[in-house]
Amino acid sequence: MGVRSGRRGIAGSVSALRRALLAWHDRNRRDLPWRTDRDPYRVWVAEVMLQQTRIAVVEPAYARFLAAFPTMERLAAAREDDVLALWSGLGYYARARSLHRAAGVLVRSGRVFPRDYGEARELPGVGAYTAAAVLSIAYGEPHAAVDGNVIRVLSRLRRLDRPDASGEPHTALATELLSPRRAGDWNEAIMELGETVCTPANPRCPDCPISLYCEAYRFGVVERHPPPKRRRATERVSATMLVLRDGTNGVVLEQGAFRYLPDMWLPVLVADEATRPEDRVGEIRHAITHRSFRIRVIARQANPRGLAALVRRVGESSERRVFSQVELSRIGRSSLLRKALEV
Numbered sequence: 001m002g003v004r005s006g007r008r009g010i011a012g013s014v015s016a017l018r019r020a021l022l023a024w025h026d027r028n029r030r031d032l033p034w035r036t037d038r039d040p041y042r043v044w045v046a047e048v049m050l051q052q053t054r055i056a057v058v059e060p061a062y063a064r065f066l067a068a069f070p071t072m073e074r075l076a077a078a079r080e081d082d083v084l085a086l087w088s089g090l091g092y093y094a095r096a097r098s099l100h101r102a103a104g105v106l107v108r109s110g111r112v113f114p115r116d117y118g119e120a121r122e123l124p125g126v127g128a129y130t131a132a133a134v135l136s137i138a139y140g141e142p143h144a145a146v147d148g149n150v151i152r153v154l155s156r157l158r159r160l161d162r163p164d165a166s167g168e169p170h171t172a173l174a175t176e177l178l179s180p181r182r183a184g185d186w187n188e189a190i191m192e193l194g195e196t197v198c199t200p201a202n203p204r205c206p207d208c209p210i211s212l213y214c215e216a217y218r219f220g221v222v223e224r225h226p227p228p229k230r231r232r233a234t235e236r237v238s239a240t241m242l243v244l245r246d247g248t249n250g251v252v253l254e255q256g257a258f259r260y261l262p263d264m265w266l267p268v269l270v271a272d273e274a275t276r277p278e279d280r281v282g283e284i285r286h287a288i289t290h291r292s293f294r295i296r297v298i299a300r301q302a303n304p305r306g307l308a309a310l311v312r313r314v315g316e317s318s319e320r321r322v323f324s325q326v327e328l329s330r331i332g333r334s335s336l337l338r339k340a341l342e343v
């Protein structure tokens with residue numbers, strides 16, 4: 001699929017391409033708070049936050065989080081609710097839970113973030129991208145970090161389709177191009193190019209430092225790479241949830257019963273026919289990736305101890321608690337919970 005050239009030509013163009021991109025990065029590197037030092041813990045927190053979240057949203061959250069948990073020991077010793085509260089606004093709370101658990105694993109075994117790729121991958125929530133990003137940026141280890149921005153740049157550079165389930169051929173190409181001496185800078189540079197120049201729409205090819213090596217640009221087919229994702233059909237899910245408030249304005253929430261969002265504290269899942277004439281009833285809509293939820297919300301004032309008698313349970317809950325208003329403001333509230341409480 002790539003443009004054919006001799007072995008020496010390929011090797012020569014790879015090192016020229018590396019030099020061009022690194023020189024561009026050295027000139028244009030953005031001054032971001034997680035780039036002030038290469039402490040593995042701080043790099044790790046930033047990389048976890050940056051997954052699926054924009055830099056502008058991450059910047060203030062990163063500052064708040066590190067002010068509260070400046071070291072891995074402080075994070076490991078924190079209560080999960082406090083960690084989630086500081087994750088508020090970033091979404092995808094499973095990331096925060098895994099980060100907290102992994103910090104606990106490392107602190108209990110007296111280790112820092114491992115330098116070994118296999119060891120890093122054994123930590124909760126540390127996938128191929130996070131391991132490669134932290135090892136390369138914090139320790140200079142030669143691992144290519146491949147995120148959505150890198151996939152787009154590589155697809156255009158060599159006119160590739162989307163990667164398969166194992167990430168190929170993009171991971172192999174990213175590893176081939178990686179600068180062995182400046183692995184962390186290289187990973188940051190190619191990600192930044194994808195974010196600021198080789199953007200999904202209207203890439204700025206004339207300003208691109210590696211346009212000379214880009215096949216899609218040379219052949220005028222930039223907009224064809226990578227080809228659009230095949231859209232998965234949206235699954236529609238209906239459910240009924242009960243917002244049960246007690247006399248002191250506490251609210252009963254449960255975790256684990258709604259199988260689509262098992263990590264979230266949510267109102268109590270009940271059978272559809274659980275409504276009583278005196279209940280206030282509303283409806284909320286919520287969408288995540290390939291699911292669209294239509295949730296009927298029943299609001300009821302009652303003694304939470306009588307809950308079992310009031311509702312016929314639909315699912316098995318792993319945990320259920322009464323949250324006071326103060327506690328509610330401390331936990332990381334999902335937007336689904338916020339909408340349900342507004343009803």
Ligand code: SF4
Nearest residue numbers: 198205208211214217
């Ligand atoms: S030349 Fe254009 S398409 Fe190719 S890498 Fe640069 S910005 Fe992307």
